[in-house]
Amino acid sequence: MHHEDLTPSVIQGLAWYYLLAALANALAAAYLAYGTMVMEGNSRVGLAPKTRRMPSWLPIACGVLWLGVAILLTIQAVAPGPLVSAAYFLGALANMVLAIQAGADAAQFGEVEARGHALDPDYEAPPRPPSLDDHIPPVGLGKPLNRTMWTLIWGVVAVVFQAMGLSYQLGGRVAMPGFIKDAIDAVSGPTSFFVGATLAFAAMIRYRRFLSSGVVAWSIVNLTLLFFGLSLTDYDFRDIVVKPDNVPIVGMIVLVGVFTWHGLRRAVINDARMARGLPNLEELEPEKVLTWPDLVYTELIAMVVGTLVLVVWAIALQAPLEQPASSTTAPNPSKAPWYFLGLQEMLVYFDPWMAGVVLPTLIILGLMAMPYIDTNKLGNGYYTYEQRRFAYITFQYGFLVLWVILILLGTFLRGPNWNFFGPYEYWDPHKLIPLNNVNLSDLFWIDLLGTSRPTNPLVREAPGILLTAGYFVVLIPLMARLFFRKYIEQAGWGRYLVLSLLLLFMLSLPIKMVLRWTINLKYLVFLPEIFFNI
Amino acid sequence: MTLKEKLAAARGRPAGSEPAGTASVPAAAAPTASAPASPEIGHEEPSPPAPPAPSRETLGRPLTLQEKLAAARSGGAGAAARAAKPSPRPAASPATSPAARAASSRAVPPLEQATDPRDLAEHLRRAGAEQAKKAQGSTAKAAPTSKAAPRKAESKVVPPRPGREVAVSATSRRGLLRVGFWIAAGWAAFTAGMATLLAGSARFFFPNVLAEPPSTIKVGSPGDFEKGQVEERWKAEWGFWIVRSDAYDGEDKIYALSSICTHLGCPPNWLASEQKFKCPCHGSGFYISGVNFEGPAPRPLERYKLTLGDDGQLVVDKSQKYQEELGQWTDPESYFKV
Numbered sequence: 047m048h049h050e051d052l053t054p055s056v057i058q059g060l061a062w063y064y065l066l067a068a069l070a071n072a073l074a075a076a077y078l079a080y081g082t083m084v085m086e087g088n089s090r091v092g093l094a095p096k097t098r099r100m101p102s103w104l105p106i107a108c109g110v111l112w113l114g115v116a117i118l119l120t121i122q123a124v125a126p127g128p129l130v131s132a133a134y135f136l137g138a139l140a141n142m143v144l145a146i147q148a149g150a151d152a153a154q155f156g157e158v159e160a161r162g163h164a165l166d167p168d169y170e171a172p173p174r175p176p177s178l179d180d181h182i183p184p185v186g187l188g189k190p191l192n193r194t195m196w197t198l199i200w201g202v203v204a205v206v207f208q209a210m211g212l213s214y215q216l217g218g219r220v221a222m223p224g225f226i227k228d229a230i231d232a233v234s235g236p237t238s239f240f241v242g243a244t245l246a247f248a249a250m251i252r253y254r255r256f257l258s259s260g261v262v263a264w265s266i267v268n269l270t271l272l273f274f275g276l277s278l279t280d281y282d283f284r285d286i287v288v289k290p291d292n293v294p295i296v297g298m299i300v301l302v303g304v305f306t307w308h309g310l311r312r313a314v315i316n317d318a319r320m321a322r323g324l325p326n327l328e329e330l331e332p333e334k335v336l337t338w339p340d341l342v343y344t345e346l347i348a349m350v351v352g353t354l355v356l357v358v359w360a361i362a363l364q365a366p367l368e369q370p371a372s373s374t375t376a377p378n379p380s381k382a383p384w385y386f387l388g389l390q391e392m393l394v395y396f397d398p399w400m401a402g403v404v405l406p407t408l409i410i411l412g413l414m415a416m417p418y419i420d421t422n423k424l425g426n427g428y429y430t431y432e433q434r435r436f437a438y439i440t441f442q443y444g445f446l447v448l449w450v451i452l453i454l455l456g457t458f459l460r461g462p463n464w465n466f467f468g469p470y471e472y473w474d475p476h477k478l479i480p481l482n483n484v485n486l487s488d489l490f491w492i493d494l495l496g497t498s499r500p501t502n503p504l505v506r507e508a509p510g511i512l513l514t515a516g517y518f519v520v521l522i523p524l525m526a527r528l529f530f531r532k533y534i535e536q537a538g539w540g541r542y543l544v545l546s547l548l549l550l551f552m553l554s555l556p557i558k559m560v561l562r563w564t565i566n567l568k569y570l571v572f573l574p575e576i577f578f579n580i
Numbered sequence: 581m582t583l584k585e586k587l588a589a590a591r592g593r594p595a596g597s598e599p600a601g602t603a604s605v606p607a608a609a610a611p612t613a614s615a616p617a618s619p620e621i622g623h624e625e626p627s628p629p630a631p632p633a634p635s636r637e638t639l640g641r642p643l644t645l646q647e648k649l650a651a652a653r654s655g656g657a658g659a660a661a662r663a664a665k666p667s668p669r670p671a672a673s674p675a676t677s678p679a680a681r682a683a684s685s686r687a688v689p690p691l692e693q694a695t696d697p698r699d700l701a702e703h704l705r706r707a708g709a710e711q712a713k714k715a716q717g718s719t720a721k722a723a724p725t726s727k728a729a730p731r732k733a734e735s736k737v738v739p740p741r742p743g744r745e746v747a748v749s750a751t752s753r754r755g756l757l758r759v760g761f762w763i764a765a766g767w768a769a770f771t772a773g774m775a776t777l778l779a780g781s782a783r784f785f786f787p788n789v790l791a792e793p794p795s796t797i798k799v800g801s802p803g804d805f806e807k808g809q810v811e812e813r814w815k816a817e818w819g820f821w822i823v824r825s826d827a828y829d830g831e832d833k834i835y836a837l838s839s840i841c842t843h844l845g846c847p848p849n850w851l852a853s854e855q856k857f858k859c860p861c862h863g864s865g866f867y868i869s870g871v872n873f874e875g876p877a878p879r880p881l882e883r884y885k886l887t888l889g890d891d892g893q894l895v896v897d898k899s900q901k902y903q904e905e906l907g908q909w910t911d912p913e914s915y916f917k918v
Contacts, residue, residue, distance in 0.1 A: 464863030
């Protein structure tokens with residue numbers, strides 16, 4: 047049973063959430079309607095000036111309305127009164143005006159463009175030089191987009207978000223339907239989450255050109271906003287997401303997403319440019335700025351903003367101090383600091399010696415070894431995917447899926463007793479998930495051969511030891527023959543051995559996880575006699 | 581111009597030899613392409629009038645840095661000798677290098693107005709030449725032996741690194757000795773300090789007083805415990821449960837189970853409704869017998885020594901552990917048979 051408690055403060059918060067979502071979309075619509083549309087890597091020299099101008103009253107009107115919002119909220123903070131709703135309606139009005147005017151102007155511009163053709167069928171538009179109005183997409187990102195249509199779409203999205211916000215403001219109780227929550231809870235589990243993340247990563251690589259388009263990215267942002275907003279109506283979801291501990295992790299999802307997208311987009315554009323023999327984006331852009339004033343001013347502003355954010359954050363969200371540390375009691379669930387939650391998730395699948403010492407050491411050593419293993423001289427100082435495919439995929443899989451995704455799993459989806467809970471599930475400490483794990487030796491001797499386990503530990507664990515040794519002994523030459531022939535020619539066997547060992551250790555994590563989930567395998571090699579388990 | 585093109589221009593290498601960036605700014609490539617090669621360090625073409633310098637072709641391998649330096653030096657010297665025959669100039673004077681001559685054919689604007697990196701380089705070169713001249717003059721006055729270096733260069737023999745042994749006089753040699761002494765003393769002091777710190781840290785592990793709590797506690801008489809009971813009273817302070825159960829081997833026994841998970845040392849919780857111990861850190865689960873069955877814990881919970889005291893009370897001794905996987909649970913001191 048899901049727990050919905052739309053208290054007045056929650057409803058108020060959601061109303062403002064959608065107000066901001068509508069503002070973002072209204073700004074997107076205005077950007078498409080009035081902005082200069084020459085994208086990355088295209089020269090602006092010789093282009094005709096733009097004719098799509100924002101009506102001068104529009105920014106003034108929106109500015110005045112938002113100023114009113116700020117003034118009303120300030121008064122409200124000093125002397126409490128019913129001014130919050132007034133402020134809200136002013137903000138909503140500003141959003142509506144911006145979205146509707148941008149849409150109307152975009153349609154108008156489209157009409158102006160088409161009119162010449164409509165009047166006279168024989169009329170041919172004079173060959174005019176391209177102007178700053180023309181949407182010239184970056185090389186490699188496909189066709190120009192229809193500015194009128196997309197302005198209208200983002201305008202409509204803004205209006206819809208604003209309408210949702212207004213309905214909350216007027217006391218509406220829109221909530222995510224229970225059956226959707228049930229469905230999401232039912233399909234979520236560590237297996238589906240992790241395998242889904244891996245598939246999503248593969249899709250990101252495969253469809254990177256599609257994803258690099260700004261329209262697609264903004265659509266994803268909008269869907270995420272809607273999904274997150276609707277999810278916030280659920281008590282259990284909200285309880286976890288707005289916990290002061292977890293707020294920075296929600297922010298981290300946004301940051302990781304934005305930077306990954308930005309890098310991938312520049313890489314796609316650069317790859318397409320270089321394939322056509324054009325200089326890449328980084329060569330086109332000036333590499334240097336003046337220390338004074340550019341750099342120092344930027345640093346000053348960054349410092350001030352950073353300090354402000356930290357101060358406001360520290361006041362608004364109370365740091366959670368828990369009970370004094372004790373060796374005999376632990377909170378349930380006991381969670382590591384957020385940046386170590388990936389390691390904690392690894393510890394579920396490995397012996398502490400392995401996941402706590404060997405693998406972290408290998409991660410650090412591997413990162414240090416990278417410059418020595420990497421013989422690919424390309425991609426220095428510019429974003430690229432095509433020229434560094436192996437490096438990009440390996441690093442991003444390790445970072446995004448094997449680290450960030452595991453942090454998310456540990457933060458949001460691991461509850462009491464380290465059980466897995468769906469995003470809308472109540473954290474029941476008595477949730478029963480049968481996890482009867484077995485070792486490979488049991489599977490081999492008892493289930494497969496039908497005998498009892500041999501008493502000699504080495505004979506008992508022979509299948510696991512052979513399998514583990516075979517993993518390295520067979521796969522290293524096999525990979526050398528299949529995938530790394532050119533690399534070995536360039537870099538030599540020494541580098542290849544280091545690379546392949548690191549790679550196999552990295553892959554051992556997802557392999558072990560999948561084995562745990564599918565056949566409940568606990569350890570491949572189980573030697574408690576010498577405290578050694580793999 | 582991009583930085584690369586500027587660098588290429590400064591080196592005198594045609595910008596077209598750089599793979600990228602030529603298409604974007606074709607105008608920049610034109611003037612630099614005509615710029616002559618300067619005998620700069622790192623340039624691989626051997627200077628033609630330098631017979632003693634080995635070339636890449638004759639050696640069949642890339643030149644080492646030292647050879648390149650020697651080639652650059654002798655090339656400069658040779659050119660200098662030919663350019664100014666009546667009055668042979670000092671060997672490595674860069675002012676008379678071919679590049680300088682070529683560059684001086686252009687009008688060089690004053691330093692404040694120089695925007696072209698080549699002009700800037702030219703200014704630098706001139707300033708360096710003046711300084712070198714001054715230095716040569718002063719050393720010549722100070723030590724007459726220093727004339728050996730330029731003379732060598734005149735006879736077109738590749739000179740050794742100029743100036744080094746020239747500069748070190750008898751007095752400065754003594755100074756060097758003194759510097760060496762201070763360096764050695766500094767390192768000795770550093771080593772001694774680190775050794776002291778290390779010894780102090782090692783000593784830290786052997787405190788004078790070790791306040792250890794008593795390891796034994798009386799937990800009551802055997803009759804106080806019912807079958808299937810997990811007594812949690814001692815968990816918070818002592819870190820064990822008293823369990824009475826026949827789950828392990830069918831015999832009704834009382835035993836003291838350590839409340840430390842064998843995976844990574846978190847304290848598990850007793851979940852009575854599920855009849856299991858469950859760890860909050862990584863989800864390891866143990867039966868009431870203490871045997872592990874789920875999650876990553878590799879072995880059962882440990883038992884503490886449990887004996888019946890003279891007063892009929894059970895005594896738990898935490899200093900003695902019994903591990904199932906080592907076969908120690910058969911030890912009669914690891915349980916009390918009811």
